[in-house]
Amino acid sequence: MQDLAHHILDIAENSVRAHASLVVIRLQERPSEDLLRLEIIDNGEGMSEEMRRQVLSPFTTSRTERRVGLGLALLAQAAREAGGDCRVESTPFHGTRIVADFRLSHIDLKPIGDLGETMLVLAVGHSDTDFALEIERGGGLRRFDTQEIRASLGDAPLCSPTGLRVLRGHLGEVLGTRPTHPYGLKESPNAC
Amino acid sequence: MARLSVQSLNALRDQLQAERAGREGKCRATVIVHMGTCGISAGARQVMTALLGALEERGIADVAVSSSGCAGMCSREPMATVQRPGEAPVKYADLDEKKIVRVLDEHVIGGSIVKEYALAMGSERAG
Ligand SMILES: Nc1ncnc2c1ncn2[C@@H]1O[C@H](COP(=O)(O)OP(=O)(O)OP(=O)(O)O)[C@@H](O)[C@H]1O
Ligand SMILES: [Mg+2]
16 A cells, blocks of 8 residues: 555445444644554444454455455554554444554655545445544644535435535545645645 | 526536436446455555546436445456446456546446456456
8 A cells, every 4th residue: 555545445444344334534643742643433343352353464354255354454564664553442333443653753654645535435435434534733623524515415426526526625625635636635745 | 606597507407317316226327446455555546536537527427436345356456347227247357547437438328348348247256
């Protein structure tokens, strides 16, 4: 995975597969602690304690298509390579919380990448799941939430031209980028 | 707000009708992009963004787009499945931004399968 936005998409896809109705993605920048913390919190079906303990290993999966599950192992590797670590908390039938810590100043910290595209693809791809993105940075909190967007759209699907326009507009506001290009919302590398 | 001409009112009405058709399940097709770890590392997100951008550019509202998990053939990702009502689903493999737009124009809109990119029927299970 080339950047954190791609990891986020991948980890949030796990939450969807666990039948979460809400996935909260939180990014906190704490320069005083040299810390970038990524949390992905869902209200899905969770996993057993046994599963939780081995889930960061690449050979743990509940997939039947193949024997390896890479998503969480890759995220943990990216965190460790940037001087941090990854942990998983989960309660069966209640949900799961993934925490990945990175050292902000670490030379091997992957760029954040395009959070706008990740949120767009999650929101359009899963009409039964809501996604929230919270970015805490420099004392400010910015929040994007598909629940608000779906409420304002009524029953128009997010993949319709109207839905996409509204989604891009909201994402542009939250991420501080103007959605001029149809694929817009590019973030400069390493900007959280 | 600019004054609405009859023409733009007609266009708006057509668009709303098409969007309503989509909601009522009268989609002309569904496109599923496979979004497992293997797909994402191979470029599935970019494939989906290109598809959405092309739908928006063409003003198409009655194509449903969604994501699903790994299609079980990691080496052939990114993959997408096109389902047109009353027809067998077709899986496409080794996609990129250009190929998915061609699949949209020729298969989803035009109705003819892009054979170069399609997996042979039934071969899904071999992966
Ligand atoms: N949010 C979650 N809720 C419940 N179970 C989860 C969650 N995330 C991961 N799991 C469990 O952990 C396993 C391993 O996840 P991981 O993302 O590492 O691999 P995978 O999803 O199985 O395969 P891949 O990510 O390679 O497509 C999953 O198969 C699933 O059983
Ligand atoms: Mg996974």
